[in-house]
Amino acid sequence: MKDKYLITVVGPTAIGKTAMAIKLALHFNTEIISADSRQFYKEMRIGTAVPSEEELASVPHHFIQHKSIFDTYSVGKFERDAIKKLNELFKKHDVVIMAGGSGLYVNAVIDGLDDFPAVDDSVREKLNLELKEQGIGSLQEKLKKCDPEHYKKMDIENPQRLIRALEICIGTGKPYSSFLKQKEIARDFKSIKIGLTADREVIYDRINRRVDIMISEGLINEARRLYEYQNLNALQTVGYKELFSHFSGDADLDFAVSEIKKNTRRFAKRQLTWFKKDDGILWFDYTAPLEQVLNKLTLQLNKS
Numbered sequence: 001m002k003d004k005y006l007i008t009v010v011g012p013t014a015i016g017k018t019a020m021a022i023k024l025a026l027h028f029n030t031e032i033i034s035a036d037s038r039q040f041y042k043e044m045r046i047g048t049a050v051p052s053e054e055e056l057a058s059v060p061h062h063f064i065q066h067k068s069i070f071d072t073y074s075v076g077k078f079e080r081d082a083i084k085k086l087n088e089l090f091k092k093h094d095v096v097i098m099a100g101g102s103g104l105y106v107n108a109v110i111d112g113l114d115d116f117p118a119v120d121d122s123v124r125e126k127l128n129l130e131l132k133e134q135g136i137g138s139l140q141e142k143l144k145k146c147d148p149e150h151y152k153k154m155d156i157e158n159p160q161r162l163i164r165a166l167e168i169c170i171g172t173g174k175p176y177s178s179f180l181k182q183k184e185i186a187r188d189f190k191s192i193k194i195g196l197t198a199d200r201e202v203i204y205d206r207i208n209r210r211v212d213i214m215i216s217e218g219l220i221n222e223a224r225r226l227y228e229y230q231n232l233n234a235l236q237t238v239g240y241k242e243l244f245s246h247f248s249g250d251a252d253l254d255f256a257v258s259e260i261k262k263n264t265r266r267f268a269k270r271q272l273t274w275f276k277k278d279d280g281i282l283w284f285d286y287t288a289p290l291e292q293v294l295n296k297l298t299l300q301l302n303k304s
Contacts, residue, residue, distance in 0.1 A: 004090040004189040005301065008035070008098040008106055010275050011196035012268035014206040016286045018051050020196060021099035022059050023290045028095040031060040033082055035100030035109060037075070038237055040067045043226060046219045047239035049210060069226070069234040079108040083187075090189060103274040104161075110193075112185030119171030127163045127170075142166055147175035153277075155270050160233060192300050194293060195281040197272065202286075207264045214239070215257060223247075238263045 007028075009021045025032050034040075038048040042065035050064060062085055067073050082098075086109075089096045100106055130138055139162045144151045146169035155161055165176040198206075223243035226235055230244045239260050246256035275281060282296055 003094075005095045006086065006098055006110065006189050006191050007095060007297065008100075008110065008191065008193045009196065010099075010103070010106060010193060010281065011101065011286070012203055012271045013101050013264060014049070014210045014268070015196045015198065015203060017099045017101065017196060018055060020194075020290075020293070021097050022051075022055060024293070025059040025097045027290065027294065028093070028097070030093040030095050030097060031062065031089055033085060033089075033096060033098045033109075034061060034063045035078075035082070035098050035102055035105040036064075037078070037100075037102040037105050039064050040073060040078075041065065041069045041234050042067070043069050044222070044234070044240070046214050046217050046222045047237075049214070069229060069232050075104055075108050076113055078105055079113055082109045086189065096189075101271050103271065106193075110187070110191045112187075114180050116168055116179050117172055119167050123167045123171045124163060127166055131159055131163065136162065139163065139166060143169070146170070147177050150175065150177040150180075153177075155274070157266065157270070159236060192297065193278065193281045194297070195275055195283045196286045196288075197283055198286045200269075203268055204265050207268060208261050211239075211257065211261045211264060219243070220253075238267055 007024060009017045009024070011017055021032050036048070038044065039050050040063060041048070044050075045065065051061065056064070063078070063082065086096060098106070098109065127139065136157070136159055139159065140151075140156050143154075143156070143162055143166055147165060150165055154165065168174075168176045168179065197203075219239065220243060223240050224247060226240065227244055227247050229235060230240070235241070235244075242251070242256045242259040242263065245251045245259075246253055251259070282300065284293055284296075
C-alpha cells in the first residue's frame, strides 16, 4: 500500500466493537487505538467494559486505562495524543484500527476539532451552579433557545457537553453551531469507517446481559471505592451515577441496577443517532463474519 489507512469500528455500546477490532487487527497484523472516552480511566475497569486481559494481550491496544480519574483529560488532548501515536504506528503499519463508541472522540481523530474562542471561566462556573441547583432540564431549555440547531444534534443528556455548548453561546453571543466545520483539517492518512448494528431488541438485550455481568464481576464494589470522588467529571457517567444514588440512600439496589440498564439503552440510542448521520460509514450486522467485512473493506481500499 502506498497510502496509510485508519479503519475505525463504531456502533452502540455492547454491540461487539472490541471483538471486531481485534479480528481486523490480527488480519492486518497491526494495533488498536481506543476512542472510548470512558475506558481511559484506570479506576473504572468494570463499569466501562474494558477489554479482558486476554483481549488486551492478543493485540497491542492504546489509550485504555492510561489516565486517572484525577487527571484532566479533554477531547482536544486526546486528539493530539492520538495523532502523535498514529504517526508512530504508521511508520510500522500501513493499516491501524481504531474502535470506540464516543462519536466526538472518533471525529476528533479523523476530522480534527473546531476552533472556539476563549470564554471567561465565570460563565462555566455559573452554569455548573445552575446544573447543581436546577438540574439538567434547565440547561437543556437554555440551549434549545440559544442554539436550536445544535440542540437537535447533540447528546442533551450529557451535562458536560451541554455546559460546553452553552458557555460558547453565552460567552460569545453566537450559537455554538456557528463555530463548527469552519476549516478543513488535512490528515496524513485515509479513513474508512465500519459500523456494527442490530435490531433494537437485540441491542437492548445485549446491554441488559452486559450489566448483569458487570454486577457479577464486582461493579458495586468498584463504584463504592469511587463514591467519595463522585463529583469528578470522569465519574459523571452511566453505571456509576446510579450506584452513587443507591449509596446515598436515594434508591434501592434493584432500582439502581434497572436504571443502569435503562440509561445505557438510552445512551446506545443516542450513539446510533449520532453515527447514522454519517453517510460514510459501512454498516454490518453485528453477526457479520470477518470475511464479509474484509470483502467490503477490500473494495473500499481499492477505490481509494
